[in-house]
Amino acid sequence: MRPYLAFARASFLNLLAYRARYFVGILTYFFNVTVWYYIWKALFSEVPPGGTLGGFTFPEMLTYVATGWVLRSFYFNEIDREIAVQVQEGRMAMALIKPVDYQAMTIVQSLGESVFRAGFFAAPIALVLLAVYPVSLPASPSAALLCGVSGILSALLVAAINFCVGLIAIRTYSILGFLRAKYMVLELLSGLLIPPAFFPEKVRPVLDWLPFLHMNFTPGRIYLGLVSGRAALEVLALQAFWVVALLFLGQVLWRRTARHIESMGG
Amino acid sequence: MTSPLVFVKDLVKTFEVQKKAPGLMGAVKGLFSSETVTLTAVDGVSFSLARGEMVGYIGPNGAGKSTTIKMLTGILTPTSGTLEVDGMVPFRDRRTYTRRIGVVFGQRTQLWWDIAVVESFRLLKEIYEISDHDYGLRMKEFDELLEIGRYLDQPVRKLSLGERMRCDLAASLLHAPPLLFLDEPTIGLDVVAKANVRAFLAEVNRTLETTVILTTHDLDDIEELCQRVLLIDHGKLLYDGPISGLRDRYLPEVRIRFDLKDSALSGKRLEISGIEAENLGQNRFQVVVDLRKMASADVIREVVNRYPVVDLSVFEPDIEEVVGRIYKDHGRALPGAPVSERPATQVRASSIRRG
Numbered sequence: 001m002r003p004y005l006a007f008a009r010a011s012f013l014n015l016l017a018y019r020a021r022y023f024v025g026i027l028t029y030f031f032n033v034t035v036w037y038y039i040w041k042a043l044f045s046e047v048p049p050g051g052t053l054g055g056f057t058f059p060e061m062l063t064y065v066a067t068g069w070v071l072r073s074f075y076f077n078e079i080d081r082e083i084a085v086q087v088q089e090g091r092m093a094m095a096l097i098k099p100v101d102y103q104a105m106t107i108v109q110s111l112g113e114s115v116f117r118a119g120f121f122a123a124p125i126a127l128v129l130l131a132v133y134p135v136s137l138p139a140s141p142s143a144a145l146l147c148g149v150s151g152i153l154s155a156l157l158v159a160a161i162n163f164c165v166g167l168i169a170i171r172t173y174s175i176l177g178f179l180r181a182k183y184m185v186l187e188l189l190s191g192l193l194i195p196p197a198f199f200p201e202k203v204r205p206v207l208d209w210l211p212f213l214h215m216n217f218t219p220g221r222i223y224l225g226l227v228s229g230r231a232a233l234e235v236l237a238l239q240a241f242w243v244v245a246l247l248f249l250g251q252v253l254w255r256r257t258a259r260h261i262e263s264m265g266g
Numbered sequence: 267m268t269s270p271l272v273f274v275k276d277l278v279k280t281f282e283v284q285k286k287a288p289g290l291m292g293a294v295k296g297l298f299s300s301e302t303v304t305l306t307a308v309d310g311v312s313f314s315l316a317r318g319e320m321v322g323y324i325g326p327n328g329a330g331k332s333t334t335i336k337m338l339t340g341i342l343t344p345t346s347g348t349l350e351v352d353g354m355v356p357f358r359d360r361r362t363y364t365r366r367i368g369v370v371f372g373q374r375t376q377l378w379w380d381i382a383v384v385e386s387f388r389l390l391k392e393i394y395e396i397s398d399h400d401y402g403l404r405m406k407e408f409d410e411l412l413e414i415g416r417y418l419d420q421p422v423r424k425l426s427l428g429e430r431m432r433c434d435l436a437a438s439l440l441h442a443p444p445l446l447f448l449d450e451p452t453i454g455l456d457v458v459a460k461a462n463v464r465a466f467l468a469e470v471n472r473t474l475e476t477t478v479i480l481t482t483h484d485l486d487d488i489e490e491l492c493q494r495v496l497l498i499d500h501g502k503l504l505y506d507g508p509i510s511g512l513r514d515r516y517l518p519e520v521r522i523r524f525d526l527k528d529s530a531l532s533g534k535r536l537e538i539s540g541i542e543a544e545n546l547g548q549n550r551f552q553v554v555v556d557l558r559k560m561a562s563a564d565v566i567r568e569v570v571n572r573y574p575v576v577d578l579s580v581f582e583p584d585i586e587e588v589v590g591r592i593y594k595d596h597g598r599a600l601p602g603a604p605v606s607e608r609p610a611t612q613v614r615a616s617s618i619r620r621g
Contacts, residue, residue: 002392003393009389010378010381010385010386013378013381013385014378014379014380017380017381017421091374093336093339094374094376096339096340096341097339097341097364097367098393099362099363099394101361259343
């Protein structure tokens with residue numbers, strides 16, 4: 001375990017190297033929430049006071065949007081792009097000459113990044129948003145706790161997904177296009193941009209059978225108290241199941257891809 | 267006799283590469299059919315290395331050097347043949363095996379680019395589970411030999427190539443591996459830095475009895491460090507033996523250069539033992555003697571007896587020349603598509619950064 005902790009630590013230090021990126025990053029998140037604040041404000045102006053859209057009141061929607069972006073600032077990683085670049089620059093060989101499991105190494109590095117992001121992005125962004133917009137606090141102490149657990153699972157889930165995406169991306173001829181498409185699709189399917197209630201009736205059950213809603217929607221609705229108690233624990237269990245399943249898928253894909261990578265010269 | 271550390275027999279590696287027809291139509295066709303061609307990068311290579319040996323592995327670009335090294339380091343799986351190092355099969359036992367080897371790729375670094383060098387070392391300490399005692403001891407040793415102490419708190423990106431290479435060498439030896447792979451360890455270094463690296467490698471080989479496999483295009487590295495050289499081209503091993511033997515076998519010739527007393531003979535054709543001498547101007551002539559046909563002593567005797575010689579020198583071809591000749595001759599003798607070291611897919615994914 002210790003070698004992997006060391007990877008997380010190195011990854012954390014690596015992020016500290018560039019401070020400018022960090023301030024720009026915080027501003028970006030703030031602007032994103034601002035844009036969505038005005039969009040929802042405009043939409044809710046058609047609704048009588050206290051009315052709902054997709055099951056959310058305006059304060060709930062604002063809080064959902066804010067938690068969504070704070071969460072994203074925490075779980076965001078670029079494992080997929082880094083894998084692609086490693087292959088492209090022939091650096092994969094450097095990873096393979098180490099006595100460690102490649103997937104585990106990659107994922108702990110991204111967790112190191114998330115620890116960094118929790119302190120340097122998520123926390124300050126959350127404070128700014130609480131100060132500027134009428135965002136509510138967690139529905140209850142237990143909601144806060146469960147949302148925290150769910151957030152950590154989100155980070156693992158995103159890391160597991162991106163690991164798979166990276167391995168698939170290097171098989172395509174347009175890695176850049178592929179990864180850009182991934183951002184768009186995941187921002188939509190995770191519930192970051194709009195809660196799943198706004199999707200067409202026929203699409204919703206499909207979403208429930210995919211892992212992506214567990215990136216944003218799951219921790220978001222736990223925070224708001226829209227799901228609590230036993231039901232919340234069940235949702236968390238399902239989220240954990242997806243983490244395990246996708247880590248397993250990543251391991252399988254890695255075994256297959258390792259053979260493919262070698263024909264590209266490592 | 268003890269068993270060899272490295273045992274390689276009939277090693278073969280082939281790559282399936284997608285065949286692409288040229289032009290627009292070719293690109294369209296490529297969408298629907300994927301014809302592949304098989305390239306043989308390593309074609310039946312056999313050799314074995316004893317513990318403590320230091321060998322040079324040379325060959326022109328695309329000869330199959332890197333592919334062999336990648337198989338030996340467990341990165342690539344051989345297509346066929348036997349490969350055993352230190353009682354392990356590299357590709358099969360990769361996780362255990364890589365604890366027993368050190369690898370330096372001169373063109374890349376295994377250190378983290380943006381963090382202090384010492385942080386990379388700490389990471390390696392954890393990866394290889396090196397005890398505090400051993401770690402302290404080796405760091406002290408490396409600082410004495412490589413003087414890396416003063417770079418340790420700097421990020422790699424701020425180091426010069428020579429400084430970085432010293433740090434990389436130390437990093438590859440931190441876990442005291444019995445076998446060290448060096449791929450172009452002196453590439454891009456200045457004369458002083460090269461000398462430092464070579465001195466360090468010789469020292470490591472002598473004191474730690476580390477077995478070293480060195481690939482390089484700088485044949486001075488080989489001449490200074492290696493008792494033995496392996497030469498590969500078109501995936502086949504052409505030569506395995508001492509570096510002097512390479513000269514005897516592939517370019518057995520010497521050049522005898524002599525200066526004459528006066529200009530009486532300038533402009534004349536001179537012939538010595540049936541070889542025409544080349545007029546280099548200013549009363550200087552040169553004969554190239556094929557040592558398979560005659561002894562250089564006989565030629566010298568004849569020159570001195572027949573002409574008023576003031577000064578005479580004999581040149582052996584340097585190793586660069588020998589190897590250059592081998593590559594050239596071999597290229598002509600065995601035409602065929604050279605295997606590129608990095609074929610296939612163009613990928614670019616550098617400019618997404620969101621978040």
